[in-house]
Amino acid sequence: MSTYVDGLTWWTVHSALDGKEAMRRALARRRGGGARGHTIASLEVHGADGRTATIRFVQMADSDRTVGSSAAAPARGAGGVGHRAGLSAFVKVLQALAEGKEHIPYRDSRVTQILQHSLDPYEGPLAVTFVGCLSDEQKDLHETE
Numbered sequence: 001m002s003t004y005v006d007g008l009t010w011w012t013v014h015s016a017l018d019g020k021e022a023m024r025r026a027l028a029r030r031r032g033g034g035a036r037g038h039t040i041a042s043l044e045v046h047g048a049d050g051r052t053a054t055i056r057f058v059q060m061a062d063s064d065r066t067v068g069s070s071a072a073a074p075a076r077g078a079g080g081v082g083h084r085a086g087l088s089a090f091v092k093v094l095q096a097l098a099e100g101k102e103h104i105p106y107r108d109s110r111v112t113q114i115l116q117h118s119l120d121p122y123e124g125p126l127a128v129t130f131v132g133c134l135s136d137e138q139k140d141l142h143e144t145e
Contacts, residue, residue, distance in 0.1 A: 003110055003113040003114055005110065005114070009026070009029070011025070019043070023041065026039075026041060038058065038059065038060050038086055038111050039057075039058070039059040040056060040057070040058050040059075040111070040114055040115070041056070041057040041058075042054060042055070042056050042057075043055045043056075043057070054117075054118065056115060056118045058111075058115065060086070060087050060090065060111075085108075085109060086109040086110070086111040086112075087111075089105065089108035089109035089111065089112050090109070090111055090112055090115075092105050092108060093105055093106060093108075093112045093115075093119060094119075094128075097119065097121065104119075104120070106119075106120075
C-alpha cells in the first residue's frame, strides 16, 4: 500500500556534496513555506556489494507552541491538530512496539505509514534515536510542560 504525500520531493545524489546541497534545498523549502509540518528525510545508501541501507531523519512538528513563544509558530488551534495527531500516533506505534503488541497502529497517520518500514522489527535491524531540544530558560518553561 502506498501513501500519498502532497509536495513530496525526491533528489538523487551521488556524493556527500550532492547530499549536502539536497539538505540545504530541503531546509530552505521548509523555512520558505511557512508551514510547521513534520519533515522526513530519507537517505538510501547503495553499497558496491549490492546491499542497501536506509536512514530516516524525522522532525516532528512543534505544534504545541503558542503565540509569543520563543520561535515563530502558529497559535494553538485547527492548524496544529493534525500535527498533534501525527505525534500522538507516532507515540502509540512506539508504545505498541515496546510492549510487543500484536497490532501496531501504523495506519493511524501518514507519518507512521511512511515510517512503517523503518520501525517494523520484522523489516530488519532497528535502531531509534530521539533528540530533544530543550531550553533551561525560565521564559520557555511553558513549552516543556
